[in-house]
Amino acid sequence: MSETLLEVEGLAKHYPVRAGLIRAKQIGVVRAVDGVSFKMKRGETLALVGESGCGKSTTARLVLQLIEPSAGSVRFEGAEVTKLSGAELKAFRRRAQIVFQDPYASLNPRLSVGETIMEPMEVHGIGDPASRRARAEELLRLVGLAPYHAQRFAHEFSGGQRQRIGIARALAVEPDVVICDEPVSALDVSIQAQVVNLLRDLQKRLGLSYLFIAHDLAVVKHVADRIAVMYLGRIVEIAEKRELFANPRHPYTRALLAAIPHPDPARRGKVKPLGGDLPSPLNPPPGCRFHTRCPYAQQVCKEKDPVLTNGVACHLADQLPPPDLDFSGGLTEKASQRLALYAAAAEG
Ligand code: SF4
Numbered sequence: 001m002s003e004t005l006l007e008v009e010g011l012a013k014h015y016p017v018r019a020g021l022i023r024a025k026q027i028g029v030v031r032a033v034d035g036v037s038f039k040m041k042r043g044e045t046l047a048l049v050g051e052s053g054c055g056k057s058t059t060a061r062l063v064l065q066l067i068e069p070s071a072g073s074v075r076f077e078g079a080e081v082t083k084l085s086g087a088e089l090k091a092f093r094r095r096a097q098i099v100f101q102d103p104y105a106s107l108n109p110r111l112s113v114g115e116t117i118m119e120p121m122e123v124h125g126i127g128d129p130a131s132r133r134a135r136a137e138e139l140l141r142l143v144g145l146a147p148y149h150a151q152r153f154a155h156e157f158s159g160g161q162r163q164r165i166g167i168a169r170a171l172a173v174e175p176d177v178v179i180c181d182e183p184v185s186a187l188d189v190s191i192q193a194q195v196v197n198l199l200r201d202l203q204k205r206l207g208l209s210y211l212f213i214a215h216d217l218a219v220v221k222h223v224a225d226r227i228a229v230m231y232l233g234r235i236v237e238i239a240e241k242r243e244l245f246a247n248p249r250h251p252y253t254r255a256l257l258a259a260i261p262h263p264d265p266a267r268r269g270k271v272k273p274l275g276g277d278l279p280s281p282l283n284p285p286p287g288c289r290f291h292t293r294c295p296y297a298q299q300v301c302k303e304k305d306p307v308l309t310n311g312v313a314c315h316l317a318d319q320l321p322p323p324d325l326d327f328s329g330g331l332t333e334k335a336s337q338r339l340a341l342y343a344a345a346a347e348g
Contacts, residue, residue, distance in 0.1 A: 004078075005177060005209050006040040006063070011072035012233075013058050017282060030282045032058045034233035035072070037308070042176070045203065045210040047220040047241075049256065050230035051278050056213045059230070060179045063211065064096055065089060076177075094124050097170040101182035103162035107154040113140070113165055114150030120172045139168040142205075143198060160191035164198065171202070177209040184219060196223055218260050221245065229253045232289040233281055236313045247323065249312040251294045254323050288315065296320055 012035055017028040033055040040046045048056040061067045063074055065081060074081050081092050097120075100106040107116055117136040121127060127135065137147035143164040154162055163183060170178050180199065184192040200223060202208060214220050220227055221241065228238040229252060237250040248254045255274035276293045279285055285292050291301040296316055306313045314320075 003042045004039050005042040005076070006211075007073075007075040007078075008039075008059075008063060009037045009073045009075075011036045011059065011062055011074065012070045013055075013062055013067065014070040028282050030280075031233050031284060032281055033062060033069075034281075034284075036230070036233070036235055037072075038228055038235065038238060040177070040209060040211065042209055043203075043207050044225040045212050045223050047212045047214060047224035047227045048230055049214055049217060049220055049227055052215060053278050053281070054230040055233040055281070056215075056230050057181055060098065060181050060211060060213055064098060064179060065092065066098075090124070094173045095176045096179065097173065097175040097177075098179040098181060099163070099166050099170050099183045102186050103159060103166045104154060106166055107162060107169075109154055111153075112150065113145075113152055113154065113157075116154070116165060117150070117169050117172050120169060124173050126173060135172065136168075139171055140165075142171070142202070143168045144194075158191070159187050160194060163187060163191075163195050167195075167198065167202070171206070175208070177211065179211045179213070181213045182215070183212075185215070192219070199223065217256050229256065232279060232284050234289065234313065235308060236290065238308070238311050249317045249320070250290075250314050251296055251320070252290050255293075257323075288313075 011033055012031070013033040015030040015032060016026045017030060019025050019027045036055070036059050038046065048059060050056050058067070062069050062072075065074070065084065069082055072082070076092060076096065081089075084092055108119075111119065114133065114136045117139055118129075118132040121132045121135065126132065133150070136150055140147055140149055145161065145164055145168070149157075149161075149165075154165065157165065167183075183199070184195050187195060196219065199210065203210060210223070212220065212223055217227075224241045226238065226240050227244045228235045229244075229250065230236070231252050237244065237248070237253045239249075244253065245257070248257055252274070259274065274293060279289070279292060285302075286305075287303045288294070288297070288301040288306050291297040294301065298316065300315050304315065306315050
């Protein structure tokens with residue numbers, strides 16, 4: 001698991017904001033993604049985590065070339081993909097697939113499940129109708145459904161089953177990397193663990209690499225090898241999962257961890273969850289973008305933008321007190337159930 005599969009450097013997506021009758025005047029720029037860099041190894045799961053609006057899903061779409069970057073590069077097996085078009089872009093897209101958050105919205109209601117799974121094979125010219133049908137049935141079995149489900153339509157399935165269909169469709173063209181964009185967020189809590197478990201199982205069997213987008217560190221804890229934490233369009237910390245959970249260095253990472261209720265009541269209670277809202281990417285705070293919410297902010301934080309160095313972007317990373325891992329917050333019944341399910345899925 002040492003070969004670099006994907007390398008992203010200085011990736012940015014800026015949207016101009018225009019005003020006036022014919023929108024001729026640019027009055028600002030929304031910096032949805034603003035200089036994101038990371039490497040992904042073959043066979044690993046890298047999680048991108050952060051609050052809604054931090055730019056993680058935009059990053060995923062930039063990596064897949066579904067939207068055009070304003071700056072930066074994306075290299076797949078060493079080859080630049082941001083300049084690809086036509087047949088070359090199509091060939092890249094065969095190797096990098098996506099599973100969306102909302103399985104219902106991402107499935108065409110007019111196509112049967114079999115047609116849904118066969119469609120990407122047709123687009124990429126893989127096989128003939130008979131072999132595509134056989135492959136669709138094989139994929140249905142692989143994701144825990146039955147071959148006869150190929151005749152049915154998306155509305156006949158539950159949310160978890162629809163996500164399994166979405167996964168089967170993504171795997172139809174035998175990709176190397178799958179971008180999982182909040183794949184379990186829309187699912188019932190009891191189904192989330194099953195889908196997480198399925199993704200882990202498929203990764204082992206097929207040697208897949210995952211870029212796993214989530215806002216929930218509890219999900220990521222059981223799927224990721226490494227975690228990149230995003231805040232306002234930037235990565236503020238990136239580390240091996242164990243390291244990040246044991247020794248979170250950025251105050252924002254600590255706040256996200258504090259938001260996970262700890263299953264052991266004796267270990268709950270000291271770190272305050274993050275307050276305030278995510279500032280607008282149209283007008284990010286000067287200096288460190290997190291300074292408006294950071295309990296450790298000093299004058300330097302308001303003036304100087306910290307650079308990601310040794311995996312963390314914080315002026316005071318080496319001076320902060322040790323993290324208090326006695327996570328705060330009460331443990332709701334739902335959260336308790338979810339953590340137990342993830343633990344069971346991880347063991348299974
Ligand atoms: Fe907080 Fe300052 Fe570090 Fe930003 S640079 S995270 S404001 S301590």
